[in-house]
Amino acid sequence: MSTVRCYDCGRSFAFPERKRCECGEPLWFDHGEVAWPDRRDPGMWRYADSLPAAAPAGVGAAAGGTPLVRAPRLDTGGVELYLKDEGQNPTGSFKDRGSALAVASARERGIDRVGTVSHGNMAMSTAACAAGAGLECTVCVPADIPEERLAHIARYGPEILRVEGEYGRLYERSLELEGVDFVNSDTPLRVAGQKTVAYEICEAFASDVPDAIVLPVSSGGQLSGIWKAILELRAAGLIDERPRLYASQASACDPIVRAFGADRREVSPIEGGETIAYSIANADPPSGNRALAALRxxxxxAVSVSDDAIRAAQRRLARKGGFRVEASSAVAYAGLERLLERGEIGAIRDVYKRQGSHSTR
Amino acid sequence: MSTVRCYDCGRSFAFPERKRCECGEPLWFDHGEVAWPDRRDPGMWRYADSLPAAAPAGVGAAAGGTPLVRAPRLDTGGVELYLKDEGQNPTGSFKDRGSALAVASARERGIDRVGTVSHGNMAMSTAACAAGAGLECTVCVPADIPEERLAHIARYGPEILRVEGEYGRLYERSLELEGVDFVNSDTPLRVAGQKTVAYEICEAFASDVPDAIVLPVSSGGQLSGIWKAILELRAAGLIDERPRLYASQASACDPIVRAFGADRREVSPIEGGETIAYSIANADPPSGNRALAALRxxxxxAVSVSDDAIRAAQRRLARKGGFRVEASSAVAYAGLERLLERGEIGAIRDVYKRQGSHSTR
Known part of the structure; x- marks a missing residue:
């Protein structure tokens, strides 16, 4: 697993020689061997044989392995719903999977310092995993970050760079910085770490698969990881069918939904508006095109949801399931409801019914 | 598992006939059959065969199964330290194990409403598990609860009773209330749910055991659960030795430490002072005597730690391990450091060294 490849044009490069393909698209690791593991390591490290680094010391060793929960009171439109509770990661978000792997890999490659561009979950997650493994960490945050959130990040002791203006462009600039191994949302390591959530989901149903996976989408990195896992599992013969992937975004900032709706192969940057789901409000998603490819x-x-719908979903998740989630997570449930209303996943209902009658389930 | 028994005098009663033993001590379920399970249910429900109810619907199904993490940068005094990250429960605390089981049992017994007396983690946890399983929930909180914390609890939609004055006595009064199945800190169901953390720890090391388990202690309910698991596992021949149990409390409110230090068999209520570890500041712990029995x-x-030591431990856990924990959790690590300073667990160091040389580890 020392080669990275472009999902689109197929060019390959030695890792970590390049950050992006010559064609401009993000890269991911070449497929390794995938198998349902016998090992019982905690969390995502059960799949260590299919990952480009072994578990790090500290909190990163606790990433992944989150529960897949049946919450029948949240079933809607005839769908038998399972929730993958990624809040049960060590710093409370799915980002820990990618951060843990990135830190583990940096450590194995003799790198002293990792970094990230984030003002939220990814910053906390990267700083925490770095602290546990004894790596230095640099976090670039916008100058106007709320003090409370800054305090959460600062607790792990990273170097914090407050960036005035042009925060959106910092992603590209970070790729050029020397001396820091930046693990932003769509780097091959992060995608490799985050694909483990789909290993877990598919293994729980194997060899059957869920009919659909609905997820909130921002940069497109997480969706890329899920897609990659599905491609790997199919190639290895571990699953027979592909779950359909559905991207849900807040209406105020939904460039991927717009591009998908217009049947484009490229996502164009938009002027994003305000939304309570600020942590997925990415007006120029670096893995946007790859996300479109995954959906196709x-x-x-792809579906957009209003802030009102997000609030209603958040409330329902708490009152009917016992799940307290941030607005950006509720976007998935709001998206599912919208897709059902529109009849776009009516077929799924039938398939779920069929699955419900399996005697082994 | 329909009989509850007094750990002290041995009297037994049909569950749920009595809340406490005639002698005044808390009760726990009679030992069931314990075995390392083959089943792979999520979290604590792997041990469902040793529990008095099956997994509930919703978030309670995701309780337990938390990672046991090596964080070598936190090793101190020659001790090889493992951290059990109970923060990775669905509502962020170990309380979910007991809440989930209590809700599951209430549901199986046809009860409509559960309740708890708490102004923090236990209230959130009980309300969330009840919501997921479709039970009503009553939460008694002190009238002066901070609004922010109240909002976290209210999100799950429980009935909230704000109690003026005498909050400390509400525990006893709640035992008499009709129509609500109160699952406070030391009820048999909560203790049964919370014992699963010790199943998980011991299974990870089996048939060896950790030399010591250091934990923060408030009511004594969690310590009781861990002790009970150890007794069960020993009786079943699954572990050969007992881990020593150490209770850590904040100096400002440490009735169990005082009683242990004075070699008393009963905990006397004290005038507790202010501490940042407010969520374990219990001046009159309902399972205090049982906690003393567990330590003996x-x-x-038992050990007390100052707020300064707690703050320092909190900082170290974040910066050396990547763990962000509330003050009351950091009390365990501060306690370990203090026990090492005092030479009280010097013997453990040697045992850990021995364990380190096992070729199978």
Whole structure:
């Protein structure tokens, strides 16, 4: 697993020689061997044989392995719903999977310092995993970050760079910085770490698969990881069918939904508006095109939801399931409801019914 | 598992006939059959065969199964330290194990409403698990609860009773209330749920055991659960030795430490002072005597730590391990450091060294 490849044009490079493909698209690791593991390591490290680094010391060793929960009171439109509770990661978000792997890999490659561009979950997650493994960490945050959130990040002791203006462009600039191994949302390491959530979901149903996976989408990195896992599992013969992937975004900032709706192969940057789901409000998603490819390849779709719908979903998740989630997570449930209303995943209902009658389930 | 028994005088009663033993001590379920399970249910429900109810719907199904993490940068005094990250429960605390089981049992017994007396983690946890399983929930909180914390609890939609004055006595009064199945800190169901953390720890090391388990202690309910698991595992021949149990409390409110230090068999209520570890500041712990019995029986100990030591531990856990924990959790690490300073667990160091040389580890 020392080669990275472009999902689109197929060019390959030695890792970590390049950050992006010559064609401009993000890279991911070449497929390794995938198998359902016998090992019982904690969390995502059960799949260590399919990952480019071994578990790090400290909190990163606790990433992944989150529960897949049936919450029948949240079933809607005839769908038998399972929730993957990624809040049960060590710093409370799915980002820990990628951060843990990035830190583990940096450590194995003799790198002293990792970094990230984030003002939220990814900053906390990267700083925490670095602290546990004894790596230095640099976090670039916008100058106007709320003090409370800054305090959460600062607790792990990273170097914090407050960046005035042009925060959106910092992603590109970070790729050029020397001396820091930046692990932003769509780097091959982060995508490799985050694909483990789909290993876990698919293994729980194997060899059957869920009919659809609906997730909130920002940069497109997480969706890329899920797609990659599905491609790997299919190639290895571990699953027979592909779950359809559905991207859900807040209406105020939904460049991927717009591009998908217009049947484009490229996401154009938009002027994003304000939304309570600020942590997924990415007006120029670096893995946007790859996200579109994932939706097309799995015969999935994309949907936008209003802040009111997000608030209603958040409330329902707490009152009917016992799940307290941030607005950006509730976007997935709001998206599912919208897709059902529109009849876009009516077919799923039938398939779920069929699955419900399996005697082994 | 329909009989509850007094750990002290041995009297037994049909569950749920009595809340406390005639002698005044808390009760726990009679030992069931314990075995390392083959099943792979999520979290604590792996041990469902040793529990008095099956997994509930919703968030309670995701309780337990938390990672046991090596964080070598936190090793101190020659001790090889493992951290059990109970923050990775669905509502962020170990309380979910007991809440989930209590809700599951209430549901199986046809009860409509559960309740708890708490102004923090236990209130959130009980309300969340009840919501997921479709039960009503009543939460008694002190009238002066901070609004922010109240909002966290209210999100799950419980009935909230704000109680003026005498909050400390509400525990006893709640035992008499009709129509609500109160699952406070030391009820048999909560103790049964919370014992699963010790199943998980011991299974990870089996058939060896950790030399010591240091934990923060408030009511004594969690310590009781851990002790009970150890007794069960010993009786079943699954572990050969007992880990020593150490209770750590904040100096400002340490009735169990005082009683242990004075070699008393009963905990006397004290005038507790202010501490940043407010969520474990219990001046009159309902399972205090049982906690003392657990410490004695396992040849363990008890230690108090200052707020400064707690703050320093909190900082170290974040910066050296990547763990962000509330003050009351940091009390465990501060306690370990103090026990090492005092030479009280010097013997453990040697045992850990021995364990380190096992070729199978």
């Amino acid at each position: 390849d799995t015969d999935g779709g | 029986d396992t040849d363990g100990g």
